[in-house]
Amino acid sequence: MVQHTFKMELKWDDGRNGSGVLQATKLRSEISIPQEMGGPGIGTNPDEMLLGAAATCYLITFATLLENSGIKVERLSMQAEGIVDVTNGVFTYEKILHKPHVLLETATEREKERVMRIAKKAEQTCMISKALKGNVSIECSVNIEQVR
Known part of the structure; x- marks a missing residue:
């Protein structure tokens, strides 16, 4: 068995509004509670980092599966949204929505169907998606276009 260990060091000043x-190998950021949740809004926050982890893992997995399938992609980009519910003062990360945009050299109906199948497979096989399964709903809305 091969295991990879990722390490991060964190420092925090003050209480809730601190x-x-x-600091990780390739990442350094200030952190705090976001302003939308009553915090100071300094740097990033756990909600953005969870969304970032899910979105980057999905996008990398999607790109890899498209390449392995031999689909000629001109450009792959994505927007992502994280939905946090607040009920009775309890914050719950409810849903992540991936919105990939795929620009293909040729976008026949067959190619579009293949891309849609691969998009679903990417969501099912992404390591972060699998870690969140059963706790956070993950949806994908793919936009496919052809180079003109």
Whole structure:
């Protein structure tokens, strides 16, 4: 078995409305609670980082599966949204919505169907999606276009 260990060091000053710093091998950011949730809004926050982890994992997995399938992609981009519900003061990360945009050299109906199948497979096989399964709903809305 091969295992990979990722490490992060975090420092935090003060209580709930304080701020901190996280440092990993290739990432350094200030952190705090976002303003939308009554915090100071310094740097990033756990909600953005969870969305970022889910979105980057999905996009990399999608790109890999498209390449392995031999589909000629001119450009692959994506927007992502994280929906957090607040009920009775309890914050719950409810849903992540991936919105990939795929620009193909040729976009026949067959190619579009293949891309849609691959988009679904990417969501099912992405490591972060699998880690969140059963806790956070993940949806995907793919936009496919052809180079003109």
